[in-house]
Amino acid sequence: MTTGWAWIMLILSGAVDVAWAFAMKKADGFRDPPWALASAVLLVVFVVLLVKALDVLPLGTAYAVWTGIGAAGSVLVGILVFGEPATAMRLTCIALVLAGIIGLKTAG
Numbered sequence: 001m002t003t004g005w006a007w008i009m010l011i012l013s014g015a016v017d018v019a020w021a022f023a024m025k026k027a028d029g030f031r032d033p034p035w036a037l038a039s040a041v042l043l044v045v046f047v048v049l050l051v052k053a054l055d056v057l058p059l060g061t062a063y064a065v066w067t068g069i070g071a072a073g074s075v076l077v078g079i080l081v082f083g084e085p086a087t088a089m090r091l092t093c094i095a096l097v098l099a100g101i102i103g104l105k106t107a108g
Helices: 003-027 033-054 059-080 086-108
Strands: none
Touching: 003 033, 003 059, 033 059, 033 086
16 A cells, blocks of 8 residues: 555544544434444444554554544534534634644654
């Protein structure tokens, strides 16, 4: 696998991680079986994609980028879907996470 494909898989894994967090919230502590099943499937998918990406990418950078995508994406889903507060401080912190991701990617 090329480095480019590994980055694509890593980004997809981060996006699926966000979908997993959304499904876990909707599963309501596994009291909603369809959402619980969706969360289990999404968990497997994001782990498989992450493992594939880690075959090529450096662990420290890849894991930090993946975690940042998941964290920032989950905060945005919380704001957009679940009505969580979009304060200036929260948005600034998301921007800092994204700046860190970009810094790690460009630093090699």
